[in-house]
Amino acid sequence: MIHLTIDGKKLEVEEGTTILQAAEKADIHIPTLCFHPLLEPYASCRVCIVEVEHQGKKELLTSCNTLVREGMVVETASERVLRARKLNVEMLLARAPAAEPVKKIAQELGIEKPRFEIKDPQEKCILCGLCVRACEEVVGANAISFINRGQEREVAPPFGEPSEACIGCTACAFFCPTGAITYEDLYGRQVIHEELNLGPATAIRVPIRQAVPMVPFIDEDACIHFKTGNCQLCVKVCEKEAINHDMKEEEIEIEVGSIILASGFKPFDARRIPAYGYGRFPNVITALEFERLVNASGPTGGKILLANGQEPKAVGIIHCVGSRDENYNEYCSRVCCMYSLKFAHLIREKTEADIYDFYIDMRCFGKGYEEFYHRLLHEGTKFIRGRVSEITDIPLTPEEEGKLIIRVEDTLVGTVRRIPVDMVILATGLEPSLDHNEIAHIFNISCSQDTFFLERHPKLAPVSTFSDGIFLAGTCQSPKDIPDTVAQAGAAASEALALADKGTFELEPITAEIDEKLCAGCQICVSLCPFNAITYNKEKHISEVNDALCKGCGTCVSACPSGAAQQKHFRDLQIMAEIEGLFID
């Protein structure tokens, strides 16, 4: 242990500690710009200088890279220190007058204006080298370094060209204390789209804010460690030592008695309707994007803003995008009318904008829904009945300049109208999830005409499927809203529980049986049975059916050459009699 004094405080710290770390322990603040606890000290900003007295010698040293020594006496804010620090900060301020942290320290030291010449008033880089060190020490890419000397010194990739060594991790921008490095240009995305498209996101994150379990995961594609083998900063900072980069995805097999399918939906891809310009016009957004935009934890903090950051003066909401349309999906997606009304209400609450709702029919089917629609009617939302034919940015009149123009036939008035707005929200419908067909195949489930999973009976067995023990819940069965989904999920859960609770289940009494006297032991049936329900009894030289395994398809019966195999309730004789019966006039 080493004993030293900082600003009159007596301290005892471990050997190898720097003065800066020791001071931090003693709650003494030493300003610094180029130091970062996760990187090696570099001592380029010279702001952290302190006056050190050791063995009768007094000198000014940078505290970030000077190790403590026995009997040191440190002054962090003596007159000499302040004078030198002020000079250093003045030089930094002259170099990078736009750098906020420098301005802040300058203000603290009482500097109003540097006495040196300002070269570029927009300059932010203070040449602290954090970015260079991050790229080298953390990322291991070595894509940027200092070039030139003296006044010309700057941070750049080799030859000033975009470097192939750069993996685009943006660690440099993350470590930059002054915001001199930005990465927006790299992505070139609109602000409001950024978060939904999961553009610049950290490699270690919670997938969504409502995730269950609420645990972060490491995105291998984005994580620097998986690209260069370096970094592991998260391991360093995690006090619980919970992070392990060696963990692998594993598949777990669980034996269950019943399965509830709740594979959900995917929103209709609005790009499939080119006339609506989604993807071309930044202010044409989908319902889900608007939902993110208006969310208090969203990219704008819940403010409804256009791509250029301004508040819209008029908003159009287009219903039935991809639904009730022979070109895309014929079915009604059910939820869009009500969420569109909710949007209209939210826009009314948060902005002064005019709101236009373009609908085919208002479908307010649920409890309290019709009343909500009436409330919206009185709030002044303008409802226009008609399918929008096109969204364009080509103006015909001066009022339409710089606006998105919605072309629609107002079927209540009987004319084609052009309505200029600033923002368009597409109420995209619901489609089965991406792996819907795969799931259907795995569980042997039929799909109905609209491609959603087919229930066993629309009225009498709305959560069961044709496969025993497989139940349906939610939008994988048909588009439905949250209350309906919750109700159906509850029903599916209790169906599954009922099976588990009973401990036994009923078989259809249509299994096959083999008449011992007739069976010749040819074993044709054994090879045909898809469920391995028939075994050959070597002692008796006959085949036998296992009732628990037999599902009653009757394939063995129709192949049995001796007529020994018969299916209960579908015996050959019974079907023959049925055929005869058909022709009795």
Place this chain on the structure above:
Amino acid sequence: MSQQAFEPKLVGFLCNWCSYTGADLAGTARMTYAPNLRIIRVMCSGRVDPQFVLKAFQEGADGVLISGCHPGDCHYQEGNYKALRRHRLLSKMLEQFGIEKERFRLEWVSAAEGAKFQKVCNEFTEQIRKLGPLSWNGGKKNE
């Protein structure tokens, strides 16, 4: 009996899970289709014994339809493939008996395809109407 008044008698063996449900859907959706098909429900198209088809023709059917799930969709994994194999073989045999192979038809109709069932019924009925009645004595000697 004049050609105009000829109403074909058709027998359909429909699997319980797809085609029978599809026919049910055509009914609940109130689709109209030719009433000539008389339906016998079997659990799987793989249950249809070639004898049933011969029996139907023998009893006086002018056409026989077997309808099951689409390939890959069979409730019993592969019963419809077995029906397919039997249909191929039996068609050849029927031709040798002098029964046109158009009179014996295999179709895949899923539970969602009420409209397809309607189409199959109408088409098959029209086809058989054109072929005319089947005069087959079931292999028995003319008496």
